Amino acid sequence: MAKNFLEIHSLQNLTTEFELIKNLKARPLEILEYAEKSFTFEAAPRICGLGTIVHLEGKFFFDGTSHDFLATGKVTQSESLDSGKHSKYTVELHRFEKGLWENFLNANMQSQLNTDMLFRAMRELD
Numbered sequence: 001m002a003k004n005f006l007e008i009h010s011l012q013n014l015t016t017e018f019e020l021i022k023n024l025k026a027r028p029l030e031i032l033e034y035a036e037k038s039f040t041f042e043a044a045p046r047i048c049g050l051g052t053i054v055h056l057e058g059k060f061f062f063d064g065t066s067h068d069f070l071a072t073g074k075v076t077q078s079e080s081l082d083s084g085k086h087s088k089y090t091v092e093l094h095r096f097e098k099g100l101w102e103n104f105l106n107a108n109m110q111s112q113l114n115t116d117m118l119f120r121a122m123r124e125l126d
Contacts, residue, residue, distance in 0.1 A: 006060050008021075008030075009059065010057040014054060038091060045087040053073070077090035
């Protein structure tokens, strides 16, 4: 089963145009938590504050294909993790291709349903 995910290759503060995380082209940031119009990622602490407007460039991987993804959003949550060594940030998307985002979310939901059915079938065999 193919893995569905989003890689971020560039994450900039839209106001200053500074990259928030260095070297994302060489080592992309993989996003694994999604919601209807937002995503969450982990990075170094204090790379940006609440309310920061960001521009991102990335790639979706789902249904065996890749799709370029461009968006702007706003940092709506920031939470310290690991005694302050990392932080978890939530970005609410504002300008993005909604159809592509929905297709990605649907592919993730279908993968989860398939996994659930597989585990249920395995339990019934025991």
